[in-house]
Amino acid sequence: MKISIEGFHKAFESRIRLGIMSALAVNDKLSFNELKEYLDLTDGNLASHLKALEKERFIGVNKSFVGRKPNTSYFTTKEGMNAFDNHLKALENLIKSRK
Template structure:
């Protein structure tokens, strides 16, 4: 059981980060407004959690303007996808007690 715990990644400890990665695992990208709405997060809360995931290179952030409106898109990196899969697998093993 101790070895299972080693695969639980602290970067995904918060529910907002779990939500961000869950959305990005099944979508090519997600926009800031979409994540904010889906996760029920405030602007500042979402921004701090996306920055934390970007810092460990689990997501990539792309900012642009559409007309005069700012648009921010988030993409899961290959590293982020791999680490999130390991995290979920570890949680499943822990739940199943294997």
């Protein structure tokens, strides 16, 4: 039996990127530290995956200060949500085709 992987996006092959997009899909924005804690990742690991998603323009970044402390938060872009939704639909179609 052949399976179709049409609609899958390479950016979401990583479980970490899938986790980042899932977390951001259900939150308006999350800080770097919130994502790090939520996904149980190291700074470097999270930063590299965030950069990859940012490069694809799937997430946006807000940099600000809380008092004198820098605060970086992330959010999904419209393009990112569309790509993520299409990826999830492709996964769902693959699962349904196996029944």
